[in-house]
Amino acid sequence: MKSLIALAGLLSLATAAAAQDVDRIDTNHDGQITRAEFAAARMANFARFDRNGDGVVSAADIPAIARFRPSIQKTFQNFIANADANGDGVVTRAELANAPMPVFDRADANHDGVIDRSEMATLRAGLAQMRNQ
Ligand SMILES: [Ca+2]
Ligand SMILES: [Ca+2]
Ligand SMILES: [Ca+2]
Numbered sequence: 001m002k003s004l005i006a007l008a009g010l011l012s013l014a015t016a017a018a019a020q021d022v023d024r025i026d027t028n029h030d031g032q033i034t035r036a037e038f039a040a041a042r043m044a045n046f047a048r049f050d051r052n053g054d055g056v057v058s059a060a061d062i063p064a065i066a067r068f069r070p071s072i073q074k075t076f077q078n079f080i081a082n083a084d085a086n087g088d089g090v091v092t093r094a095e096l097a098n099a100p101m102p103v104f105d106r107a108d109a110n111h112d113g114v115i116d117r118s119e120m121a122t123l124r125a126g127l128a129q130m131r132n133q
Helices: 002-016 035-043 064-068 070-083 093-097 102-107 117-131
Strands: none
Touching: 035 093, 064 070, 102 117
């Protein structure tokens, strides 16, 4: 159960970023999250998503226990579908690096490419929502 909760947390980061705490994504602590900071946070967790250590993230990395939690499975599958640019069912580091960032884009309400303090609340809500799925 503990590992499931950890996985749910990880998955929210997968689609969103890498740190559970939005403030930690802001690595230079200037009160704004840039696309680069967001992407870096996401990449930092690649090895953790790649649970079987074969260098790619795929359905094979979904823990067996997630079978009993369809929402987790679905989130994982959505993560793969979102990042899998060439549609071969596996996500490479290069694909994740260039993957769309829907959660970032949603939070960046004025589309200036950074998430400022007021927009961070939206990002936080988005992350929390995914964690609670
Ligand atoms: Ca920053
Ligand atoms: Ca893998
Ligand atoms: Ca791929």
